[in-house]
Amino acid sequence: MVPDAIPALKSHHPGKDILAETPAYDLIELFFFAYRDFVSDPDRILDEYGFGRAHHRVLHFVSRNPGLTIAELLDILRITKQSLNRVLKELIEKDFIESRMGTSDRRQRLLFATPQGRELALKLAKLQTRRIMRALSGMEPEAKDAVSRYLLSLIDPDSSAHVKHLVFGSEET
Amino acid sequence: MVPDAIPALKSHHPGKDILAETPAYDLIELFFFAYRDFVSDPDRILDEYGFGRAHHRVLHFVSRNPGLTIAELLDILRITKQSLNRVLKELIEKDFIESRMGTSDRRQRLLFATPQGRELALKLAKLQTRRIMRALSGMEPEAKDAVSRYLLSLIDPDSSAHVKHLVFGSEET
DNA sequence: ATTTTATGTCAGCCTTGTTGACATATCTCA
DNA sequence: TGAGATATGTCAACAAGGCTGACATAAAAT
Incomplete structure (x- = not known):
């Protein structure tokens, strides 16, 4: 059923080349399936709030790191400020995140999760933790x-x- | 820096509740960062072919499972047939995947990667394998x-x- | 005083997901 | 055989969440 997908590695040089270059299909595919299911848990809850995965990521890191700046958040998420701004604006409007002017550098915006925001972030983290704990149990x-x-x-x-x-x-x- | 995010778990019942519900922030966040970097490797190469991540996933599973049907592929990817069809059509047009009529059931389409398709799939798998091997080395x-x-x-x-x-x-x- | 930095915003585009409706060929079963 | 179920294809419209480029403002840094 599975094709001979590594013809280039059959004959030639001996040694570790073969092992080093033989695709780790198991870890590649398990990573895909695990991530697929892992991020799906929060989706249903986020839906109820009109949020998506992008909102989740922002809320999570802000909740975990109170006082995070825009620049730091951009560096974590690796997206453009325009993309971030779209979801961040919604989180602020719906009162899940609060933006305060920086104290030492007043150009900066310091981000904080509101009580409502912290509650949602915690709820989602617990959901994912349940899956993690199930996986770890028995190991x-x-x-x-x-x-x-x-x-x-x-x-x-x-x-x-x-x-x-x-x-x-x-x-x- | 990190807020007291689990107030609801402080007082009450003793026992495993506390541990079971304390968010596993480390594994949650490491999973995010690892996946972020893991899928980024292939992106540059896919760009050269005018493909995206969706094409990668389709090509990967077809290359790994010659003769895969549309229904099986939909079940793996968990997307709609319309979404699949869009990227699949491109992969077929550009001759990375071939679609043959089913033998036992002629309604089915059996998918096969072409030599060119297998080559690209292998190239991308090797790239990700290199990252995996680097991570495993030393463990x-x-x-x-x-x-x-x-x-x-x-x-x-x-x-x-x-x-x-x-x-x-x-x-x- | 000038330049650089941190952020915000407008406009438009792309990829990749969605729903709903409908078409066709083929298989299954009564 | 004929009716219905199944596997796939396709059209249209839409949404989420990425992107680029351009431009604006306030505050810091030089």
Whole structure:
């Protein structure tokens, strides 16, 4: 059923080339399916509020990082300010996020989730946590650490320090 | 910096409730960042062909499962036939995928990647494999298995048997 | 005083998802 | 055989969420 998809790797040089270049189809495809289902949980709830996945991402990171600036948020999401502005404006209008003028630099906007915003963000995070916990249950305790290190290592090395700081706070390695 | 986002879980009942409901922010966020970077690799190459991520997904699963039917592909991707048809038509026109009439059931269309299609699919899979191998290097051998089992368990239980069959072939457990 | 920076906004476009309606060929079953 | 179910294709319209380019403003930095 599955075709010989790696003809170029059959004959030639021995050694690690073969292993290094043999596609890791299992991890590629499992990642796709896992992500597909993982992000689908919040969708139903977001619908009730008239929000989409883009709103979820913004609300999540603002709720997790009170006082986040526009520039920092753009760097996290890797989208343009025009794209961000569209969903952010809606979140502010519907009172899920509040934007205050920066104190030290008054050009900046500091973003904060409102109580309503924090509540929704928490609700969605719990939903995803339930799925994560179900997956981790029945696995050895070291498994969670392995998964965490794997995901971190998948990230672009350029960003990994930044992500580490964002996710774990000011810890090292 | 990080707010007290779980006030509702502080006082009440003892026991596992607290742990079960404390958001797993680390795994939630690492999953987001890892996926963000993981899917970005192929983008540059796809651009050269005038394709997007939707084309990539279709090409990947057809290349991996020669003879796939439209219905099976729709079930994998979880999109509507109209959405699929748009990108599939382009892949066929540009000769990356071939559609043959079913033999046993002539209403069906059996999809096959052309040599050109297989080549592109392989190129993209290798690119993602390089990132995966970089992440796995430096981890214990059991780590890969832990990651694989974790991702599989994240998937909706309804789909997990189907995914298992698709990814690993006709194996059990 | 000038330039740079942080943000906002308008306009238009692209990709990729959606719904609903309808057409065709083929298979299944009574 | 004939009716209905099934697999696919297609048209039209729309929505979400990306993008680019251009331009505006206020505040900081030099």
